[in-house]
Amino acid sequence: MSFYQPTTANLTYLTQQYFKLYQSSVSVGLLANQIYLESMGEMMISPQSFIKRNFDYAKEVLTPPQPAWQTPYEPVNLPQPHARLVKLLHFAQPDVPAHAVLPTLILPPQAGHHSYIADYSPEQSQTQTLRRSGLGNIYCIEWQPATLEDPHASIEEYMEAVRFIIELVGGKANLVGDCQGGWMATIFAALYPEMVNALVLAGAPIDFQAGNSQITQAINYVARNYPDRGMAFFRAVVALGGGIYRGQMQITNFNLMRPNQLPERYMNLYRNIHDKHALKRFRQMKDWYDYPQDIAGDFYLWLAEHLFRDNELIKGELLVGGRKVDLKAITCPLFLIGGSQDHITIPVQVFNAAEYVSTPADKIEKYLIDAGHIGLFMGKNALDQVWKPVGEKLYSFSQL
Numbered sequence: 001m002s003f004y005q006p007t008t009a010n011l012t013y014l015t016q017q018y019f020k021l022y023q024s025s026v027s028v029g030l031l032a033n034q035i036y037l038e039s040m041g042e043m044m045i046s047p048q049s050f051i052k053r054n055f056d057y058a059k060e061v062l063t064p065p066q067p068a069w070q071t072p073y074e075p076v077n078l079p080q081p082h083a084r085l086v087k088l089l090h091f092a093q094p095d096v097p098a099h100a101v102l103p104t105l106i107l108p109p110q111a112g113h114h115s116y117i118a119d120y121s122p123e124q125s126q127t128q129t130l131r132r133s134g135l136g137n138i139y140c141i142e143w144q145p146a147t148l149e150d151p152h153a154s155i156e157e158y159m160e161a162v163r164f165i166i167e168l169v170g171g172k173a174n175l176v177g178d179c180q181g182g183w184m185a186t187i188f189a190a191l192y193p194e195m196v197n198a199l200v201l202a203g204a205p206i207d208f209q210a211g212n213s214q215i216t217q218a219i220n221y222v223a224r225n226y227p228d229r230g231m232a233f234f235r236a237v238v239a240l241g242g243g244i245y246r247g248q249m250q251i252t253n254f255n256l257m258r259p260n261q262l263p264e265r266y267m268n269l270y271r272n273i274h275d276k277h278a279l280k281r282f283r284q285m286k287d288w289y290d291y292p293q294d295i296a297g298d299f300y301l302w303l304a305e306h307l308f309r310d311n312e313l314i315k316g317e318l319l320v321g322g323r324k325v326d327l328k329a330i331t332c333p334l335f336l337i338g339g340s341q342d343h344i345t346i347p348v349q350v351f352n353a354a355e356y357v358s359t360p361a362d363k364i365e366k367y368l369i370d371a372g373h374i375g376l377f378m379g380k381n382a383l384d385q386v387w388k389p390v391g392e393k394l395y396s397f398s399q400l
Contacts, residue, residue, distance in 0.1 A: 005225055013221050024260035028267075035267050057273050060282075061266065065291035067114035069142075070121050071128055076139070076168070082161040085153055087142040088168075091119075091127045096136035102197050102398040104130060104174040105165065106140040107181030108377075112250030114291050115142040118178065120378035121284055129383045130176070133391025135398065139169060141181075146296040151243040153296035155187070155303075156321045162188050166195050174394050176200040178377050179345060183307065186353065187318070189332065190325045198394055199330065202337035203345045203376045207352035209311040214257050214343055219308045234304045238297035245300035247292030257343060289374075314356060330357040333397070335390050337367045337376060344373035365393075 043050040069089065076088040092098035106127060108115040118126045118140050131138045141162075146153065162184070166173050174197050177185030182204020189196040209216055223230035238245055255262045265282070272278035312318035318325040334357060338347030347368055354364045367386045371379050 007224070010221065010224065013217055016217070021259055024258070027260045028263045031264055031267055035271055038271065053270070053273055057270050060269065060273065060279070065287045067116055067287050067291045069116045070119050071125055073119075073127075073140075078161075078164070078168075081157065082164055083144075084150060085144055085157060086161050086165075087144065088165055089140045089142060091131055091138040091140060092136055093131070096131050096134065098136035098138075100400055101135055101137050101395060102173060102400065103137040103139055103166075103169040104135045104176060104394065104398070105162075105169070106130075106138070106176045107162070107178065107185050108140065108143070109179035109181055110143045110184075110295065111180050112245075112247035112254075112293055112295065114288060114293055115140070117288055117374070117377050120288065124378040124380060124383065126176075126178075126377055126383065126387060129387045130391040130394075133388055134395030135174070135391055137169075139165070139173075141165070143293070145247070145293040146244045146299075147294070148242050148244065151297055153299045155184075155299065158184060158299075159188055159191060159320060163192060163195070166192075171195065172197050174198045174200070174398060177202070177204050179203045179205075179373070180303075182206070182350075183313065186327070186330070187313065187320060187325050190327050190329045191320060191323060193329045193331060196330075196332050197398060198333040198335070200335040200337070200390060200394070201350055201353060203339060203342055203350065203373050205307075205345045205349045206356075207311065207314045207349050208308050209314075210352050211346045211348045213346045213349065215308070215345075219304070223309055230309060231301070231305055234301055238301060241294070241297065243297045245295040245297055247294045250295070251290070251292055254344075314352070327353070327356040328358045331359055333363040333365075333393075334359045335365050335367070335393075337369070337382075337386055337390075339371040339373060339376045339382075340368055341370065341372040342376065365390075 039050065039053070042053065071091065072093060073089040073091045076090055078086065078088055106118050108118040119128070127138050127140055172195050175185040175189060177183070177200065179202070182201040183206060185199060186201065186204070186206055189199050219230070222233045226233040237249065241249065265285070268278070269282050306312045306318060313325060313327070316324070316326060334354065336350050336353060338350045340347065351366055354366070369376070369382050369386055371382050376382050
């Protein structure tokens, strides 16, 4: 049974997808042809080099991703039921005093990947950039993957875990939310404004339906063409995962947004397999991007319906634990960070948050940087040009 309706909106959306696929196919084909000619030349001129290239490439491709935090931290023990949802890492080090400032808690993305994007490498670390800005008391959450044995989690449970953590570290903190961690930080700040000293949102969709992002288009297409305004589709996806939303499914969706990205990444690896700098960059990205992390099915269905589809956070209709989430309750300093090349969360979806909070205009700062989605959290330019000055400003009003 087909649920497709031949409306103008549907035809426009499908035409855009086919054109994107065509462009990607051309791009991938041209690169593949170049690399094929290069490899054939190498095979004829230096067979040993050709064999070594293929052997080393196969070894690299077959090595599984190995996600790991990159800089020193101390784990903080959490009681159940919070420990089943999150780990807590403390990044304080002796070279930057931790006792003299309010704690800062980072909520990294929770979208099918490991949380260590906030500490991507020793040279590209959001946690370390903020710490060296004076915020020595840095904590970061590591989201725990859902399992078939424990597939359930709710927004209320996540909010309670964040509340417990902030109480544990002193009762008030700066909240830094990256992507999905950003809308979670925003909901928390609206529910518990007295516990948030400042709020920083980077690449975080707050106004989910603003603009015309690829994700917004896809969500609206599903809502138009499947029963229960699209929820039948999302429930089928969760059922396919045995009650959880598979991280590999999310990674596949991200790859389909830019179909040329994955094959070009691996073809460039083949071309540069013996370039130690290129190989290091590939391994770093593979360890993070290619490592799937599963999400609780009921939590995924909740956010698909109430946030992405119905945009209830902006509408003032969102309920969490029976309480209405009112963005007007947020009065703390607000820092909004968007990427001009971000195709996951377009900047307007972040910046529109300023129109719905009660924070005075002179305490709201917006940063638009030439970066893509991932680059907002770990790109060298973003760390130097945005996160360092943001950290210094947070430090100026976080001293005890």
